[in-house]
Amino acid sequence: MDVPASPGIGPVLAKFSNVTRIAVLRGGGLGDLMYLYPALHAVKNAYPAAAITLLGTPIHAALAAATEGPVDAVEMLPVARGVHDGPRNGERFGDDAEDLAAQEVFFESMRSREFDVAFQMHGGGRFSNPFLLRLGARHTVGTRTKDAEPLERNLDYVYYQNEPDRWLEVAGLAGAPSIISPPLRPRPEHQQNMAGIRDPQRTSLVVVHPGATDPRRRWPASYFAEAAAGLAREGAQVLIVGDHTEKALAQEVAEVAVRQLPEGDRNAVRSMAGELDLGDLAALLSEATVMLASDSGPRHLAQALGTPTVGIFWVGNVLNAGPRGRGLHRVRMSWVTECPRCGADVTQVGWTAPHCGHDDTLIEGIAVADVVQDVLDLTATSLLLRGK
Known part of the structure; x- marks a missing residue:
């Protein structure tokens, strides 16, 4: 069933052609992922034949497995500065600790997927934009502070903005207008x-x-x-x-x-x-x-x-x-x-x-x-x- 669309929170640009594989980058916790769901629904509505792979964290995988929603698969992010902190020997460690070997394995695997579109929906892009570009996707879309590496289509990152609206704007840059998002449903x-x-x-x-x-x-x-x-x-x-x-x-x-x-x-x-x-x-x-x-x-x-x-x-x-x-x-x-x-x-x-x-x-x-x-x-x- 078609979901009614609105013009979008911001500009809605032309859709990309021949899109069957989409990656979405988002680290963080449960709340960080929940901000994305309206945008994920909008992207799924605009590209219904495409599979959406979330590049996220264990709690993101748990939510996707437990509910009926727009995410088709979740891939675990490696530990990477400014993108994903991770546990080591039962402890948390900070931004300047990275697992470079795991990153190389991850990027090689992701490049083999040949993503058509990769969305950066993780902060202002200082660390996440270079990370996203290493996926080798045909098209890249996301947020960007003035000192962050540019993507193909960019939304200026201003800290004080409603987070779901921010990511709906990013979806709009890829030709996905805002829609009335259906509620999540727990699995039976x-x-x-x-x-x-x-x-x-x-x-x-x-x-x-x-x-x-x-x-x-x-x-x-x-x-x-x-x-x-x-x-x-x-x-x-x-x-x-x-x-x-x-x-x-x-x-x-x-x-x-x-x-x-x-x-x-x-x-x-x-x-x-x-x-x-x-x-x-x-x-x-x-x-x-x-x-x-x-x-x-x-x-x-x-x-x-x-x-x-x-x-x-x-x-x-x-x-x-x-x-x-x-x-x-x-x-x-x-x-x-x-x-x-x-x-x-x-x-x-x-x-x-x-x-x-x-x-x-x-x-x-x-x-x-x-x-x-x-x-x-x-x-x-x-x-x-x-x-x-």
Whole structure:
């Protein structure tokens, strides 16, 4: 079925001819990939006969395997400066550590694929554009800062831009107009795993993710606990999620919330952090009435699945990562522009200014009562849409 197209976020140039193999470069985590999905759908719609290979990371492969979407295959990126950091002996290591032998093997393999179009959708291009050019694709498209190597078709990289819109602009440069992206769908086996997760005695299911990669984007655990307790008192079942590194945080939120509840409501709140693979998380989020989270990958995943979300954001992150609509998504926003500890200007981000070295949260000033009310408002909307 044809998907309706719009003129595009930016210019929509002529399509490339005879395209059957497309590569898309994107490192990073779950949220980094979720930014791309509207553009990936647009590219797939414009080139329906082409196979899209994502050059990404293990979590990208896990998401593609667990959901029905526009990605046909995922190839693991080698460790490469500014493109993909990777583990070595159980540790993380930085931009200046590279695996050159693995890169050579990777590029030889990718050149043999003879990609027709390669998209650079990973930052401003200082490192990612030279990396992309080594794939040997017939056509190259992507973003570019002034000092980055040019591709065949380039979009100027300006840091403060909505990320999904940025990549829709890149898709437009390859002749792919914006479309109404269909929601992601968990595969049936994951939906089956989550069957029966709902407590029929509770009026709604709220999934809470208290984590975030950058500590400055984290709402305090005590605030999440207070919100969880307030929602449970209103009849919600509250499940707290996170990966294995967030188990202690999620358990803290659950335990503090339970202590605030009367005996009859205490079973309504529990942690599932570390218990779910990515496919099961997607299935759980698709079942949720509302998701409550700081700016994080799981919140972006919930949005892509069509689940209403309440997000707690720092203002700069809203510009880059905030949802566009407010009918299904609410944003609570902190307007802090200076580091709470040293006063450094935190709006100068990316490569333009070094991190001041402090990880104090920038979103502590957002009130719990306002967040709870947003969740309750969206609960009413979500239940109405689901016919409940």
